Amino acid sequence: MKKLMVRLLSGEKHQMFRISVFAVVISLIFGAVVLLMISTNPFASYLNLLQGSGLAPKHSYAGMRNMFTDFMSFLDAMTPMIFASLSVMVALKGGLFNIGVSGMMLVSSFCATALVGYSSLSAGIARPLVLITGIVSGALVGAIIGALKFKFNINEVVSSIMLNYIFMYVLTFFINSYYLDPVSRQSINISDSARLTIIDIKAFGLKFDVPLAFILAILAAFIIRFVMNRTTIGYEIKAVGLSPAAANYAGINIRKNILLTMVVSGALAGLAGVTYYCGYVGSIQPGVVPGLGFNAIAVALLGCSDPIGCILASFLITVISKGSIYMSSQQGVEIELADLITAFILIFSACSGFIKEYTDKAERQLKEKNFNEKKGGAQA
Amino acid sequence: MDNYEYIIEMKHITKRFPRIVANDDVSISIKKGEIYALLGENGAGKTTIMSVLFGMYEPDEGEIYIRGEKVNITSPRQATMLGIGMVQQHFRLISNYTVTENIILGSEPQNKLFGFIPHVDIKKSNAEIAALSEKYGLKVDPLAVISDLNVSTQQRVEILKMLYRDAEILIFDEPTAVLTPQEIEFLLEIIRGLRDSGKTIIIITHKLEEIKAIADRCAILNHGRLIDIKDVKDTSTTELARLMVGHEVSFTVDKEEARPGDTVLKVENLTVCNEQGYKAVDDVSFKIHSGEIFALAGVAGNGQNELADAIAGLKQVRSGKIVLDGLDITGMSIRERIENGMSYIPEDRQKVGLIMGFSLKDNLAVRKYYTDSFSHHTIINDQTFDEHGKRLIDDYDIRSSDGNSTIVRAMSGGNQQKAMIAREIDMNGKLIVFMQPTRGLDVGAISNIHKRIVAERDRGAAILLISLELDEVMNCADTIGVIYDGRINRIAKASELTVNEVGNYMMGVSRSEIQDGRDDMQKEGGEGA
Incomplete structure (x- = not known):
């Protein structure tokens, strides 16, 4: 066991990536044990997750739908997760813990819905406007949190979690008062031309959704990666994040960078908001803080605070959440079981530091043992 | 019972790290009740070999015998059980715990409340710690919180931590690196006291005077290899330095007469407050010319940090003016100061x-x-x-x-x-501020840095050298300023001051008193003749 772990996880090359994969595998095993305990076939259940996400074929499909339909819908659900985890990641790099992604998502999507969503603008204008509104409003919320931090030294965790609730209640009031669809008890669906997902497009004899912003999300990840690793902007943000005192000494403007970090993080959260509420869903549910904003923290950590890692982690978590509906209908298990597996993944990925320490130590011990055995053999 | 010659024997220890051999076939033997020094440059492998002894690393090769028995030390906990204690260079204390809580952590005496609820018997512990500190003359208040204590007291807590665990063998990793001269003397006293009460002491250092002052024997390491083992009383600091560095080193700084040019830094009536609002720098004025080394001497905590931080722009000025090369920089940002030719080596490199x-x-x-x-x-x-x-x-x-x-x-x-x-x-830069530039460095590196400082002076830079080491001040300075309680007590050409005078100014003695003393001495001298 120890030897196996050392072989799989030791060494420097991509170590954190391998440890993350290891954490996922262990979590799936734990999930399987739970599934077995409620006498459900874990393999079938996991297959259902893939089927529900359009990554494996189902037994039967409704008219004009097949695996591709599910897969496009899966990408649609994954897009906001990528943006949200990037938002958390950028803040982490700058030494800030942004719990306010949910609030930012609500604000940005509400602004986009109210300003653009119900207008009669053509798609070519409405969609970019939705994106821009999302970016700007999210960035503004980020700026508030950043300003509170550097002006009054208010911890961003406290201010962002408070703002989540403030925005949720204020926006609930406005939605309930002005934009409520009395049937669905949600905000009235935005117009198709403003929506970032093209719904039920018909082509190749199929019906499917097209998440327009997915490419943008992938692009954003690569841009963030470039900015963080290869520009002075990233250099400054990382310096402030690692050691504010040393960054200050180096002549880096700390306040500017705290603000900048939160603005970028907010803009990304804004994009998460509009791609979720004005794309994947199409309306806002009042009175609810979206859980996606919190899951994004875990996804960012699972992704080792790396943009590409965030894409992979978003992929995984979305497979589980998206596929869970199908799994629950096929296996007759509760849908919350998927959350349980996600929780396992998060717990084990949070242990990645420990796993690293453990394997490094085991590796050393193993080397010593081998060495001694060799020496013993030579003496004999 | 004591049928062993050496309390510690480390035989042929080799420890490799990726790309580097930290210890290469090192063998040392230490007698009970002696003070044994490990001397070597930075990175010579002193700390590594002691970490091996303390169980933090396992050696790749070699054997360790404690009290004549072969042991395999795999963890600090096991080392502790063998009676080995170590004070690390960077203390391992929890800053918001009290002294007692820190000391007993991990081996707390337990009491049973109502006969069954276990809890820490803190009263008993406090009394024990008080007694222990009394016994070894290590004055600390068991109830004080670590963050309120100065470095030297924190070190005493670390020592008590070992003694509380009945350590027989005490390892000190560069214990004096963070202390002021007075504190060093006090610590050396403590170490002697510990030896006299039967403890075995290993001290890692690169300060030769300390070895001369307290050690019985001394092992010299260089690049991971054991160079020599010397009886301290039979050797000189010059010889030790040569063995340690591998070539002759001069303790004096070679430099030509300063040729000061225009004024580069002018500090006028500068007042800076510390976090508590106390005037840490109080109405200080001085000038530094290009091509001049201005050394600021003083005991730690007399406002040197605040002065340096204010000049570099890390701290706000209460009143007064800082002028760099004719430009008022008092209100400038750090980056503007850098761009106007200021360099700053701060005291705390890690933070x-x-x-x-x-x-x-x-x-x-x-x-x-x-x-x-x-x-x-x-x-x-x-x-x-x-x-x-x-x-x-x-x-x-x-x-x-x-x-x-x-x-x-x-x-x-x-x-x-x-x-x-x-x-x-x-x-x-036009101005370079050095705050304790050679702290924690070995002789070879120190002499290198002093050469660099002089070279910068000769290039035409103005140098502000703030140092707690009196030797460094005397060796490098063209002009000496002495700071005491936030005020400049005396500024004079280096050639006009003796070490003793500077020492006295550092302790706050006023100029007139020292002048009187000098007159008396001359008088006595005259009478003697």
């Missing part, structure tokens, strides 16, 4: 001077990353970063396991210091 999580080359570029050749339209030019890093690493002999891409946290303290100094000197 302030370096970004510990950055690579070496990123740290070396921290003052220049935004300038033209380093980045273009914010896009970083990797090649310049690499070349710049490589040049400084070669020029200043900065040693690390992975060169440019080593994470600075993984480097030894001495090499971190070298990296910081290399970066600042390379700025070619």
Whole structure:
């Protein structure tokens, strides 16, 4: 066991990536044990997750739908997760813990819905406007949190979690008062031309959704990666994040960078908001803080605070959440079981530091043992 | 019972790290009740061999015998059970716990409340700690919270921590690096007392005077190899220094007469408050010319930090003016000061001077990353970063396991210091402020840095050298200022002051008193003749 772990996880090359994969595998095993305990076939259940996400074929499909339909819908659900985890990641790099992604998502999507969503603008204008509104409003919320931090030294965790609730209640009031669809008890669906997902497009004899912003999300990840690793902007943000005192000494403007970090993080959260509420869903549910904003923290950590890692982690978590509906209908298990597996993944990925320490130590011990055995053999 | 010659025997210890052999076939034997010194340059492998003894590393080869029995020490806990204790260079104390809580942590005496609820018997512990500190003459208040204590008291807590666990063998890793001269003397007293009460003491150091002062025997390491073992009373500091560095070193700084030019730094009536609102720097005025080394002497905590931080722009000024080369910089940002030719080597390299999580080359570029050749339209030019890093690493002999891409946290303290100094000197500034530049460095490195400082002076830079080491002040200075309780007690040409006078000014003795003393001495001298 120890030897196996050392072989799989030791060494420097991509170590954190391998440890993350290891954490996922262990979590799936734990999930399987739970599934077995409620006498459900874990393999079938996991297959259902893939089927529900359009990554494996189902037994039967409704008219004009097949695996591709599910897969496009899966990408649609994954897009906001990528943006949200990037938002958390950028803040982490700058030494800030942004719990306010949910609030930012609500604000940005509400602004986009109210300003653009119900207008009669053509798609070519409405969609970019939705994106821009999302970016700007999210960035503004980020700026508030950043300003509170550097002006009054208010911890961003406290201010962002408070703002989540403030925005949720204020926006609930406005939605309930002005934009409520009395049937669905949600905000009235935005117009198709403003929506970032093209719904039920018909082509190749199929019906499917097209998440327009997915490419943008992938692009954003690569841009963030470039900015963080290869520009002075990233250099400054990382310096402030690692050691504010040393960054200050180096002549880096700390306040500017705290603000900048939160603005970028907010803009990304804004994009998460509009791609979720004005794309994947199409309306806002009042009175609810979206859980996606919190899951994004875990996804960012699972992704080792790396943009590409965030894409992979978003992929995984979305497979589980998206596929869970199908799994629950096929296996007759509760849908919350998927959350349980996600929780396992998060717990084990949070242990990645420990796993690293453990394997490094085991590796050393193993080397010593081998060495001694060799020496013993030579003496004999 | 004591049928062993040596309490510790380490035989043929070899410890390898990736790319470096930290200990290469080192054998040392230590008698019970002696003070044994390990001497060597930064990175010579002193700390590694003691970490092996303390169970933090396991040796790749070699055997350890404690009290004549072969042991295999795999953890500090096991070392503790064998009666080995170690005070690390960086203390391992929980800053918001009390002294007692820190000492008993991990072996708390338990009491049963109502006969079954276990809880820590803190009253008993407090009494025990008080008795223990009494017994060994280590004055501490068991109820004091660590964060309120100064470094030297914290060190005493660390010592008590070992004694509480009945340690027989006490290892000190560079115990004096963080102490003022008075505190050092006090610590050496304590160490002697511990030996006299039967403890065996191993002291890791690169300060030769300390070895002469307290050690019985001394092992000299260089590049991981054992060079020699000497009886301290049969050797001289010069010989020790030669063995340690591998070649002759001079303790004096060779420098020509200063040729001061125009005034570069003018500090006028500067007052700076510390966090508590106390006037840490109080109405201080002085001038430094180009081509002059102005050394500021003083006991730690007399306002040196605040003065340096205020000049560098890290701290706000209450009143007064700082003028750099005719330009009033009092209200300028740090970057503006840098661009106007100021370099600053701060005292705290780990928190302030370096970004510990950055690579070496990123740290070396921290003052220049935004300038033209380093980045273009914010896009970083990797090649310049690499070349710049490589040049400084070669020029200043900065040693690390992975060169440019080593994470600075993984480097030894001495090499971190070298990296910081290399970066600042390379700025070619008009004014260079050195705050304790040679703290924690070995003799060879110190003499190198002193040479650099003099070279910078000769280039025409104005140097402000703030140091707690009186020797350093006397050796390097052209002009000496002495600071006491936030005020400059005396400014004079270095040639006009003796070591004793500077020492007295450092203790707050006023000029007239010292003048009187000198007259008396002359009188006595005259009468004697």
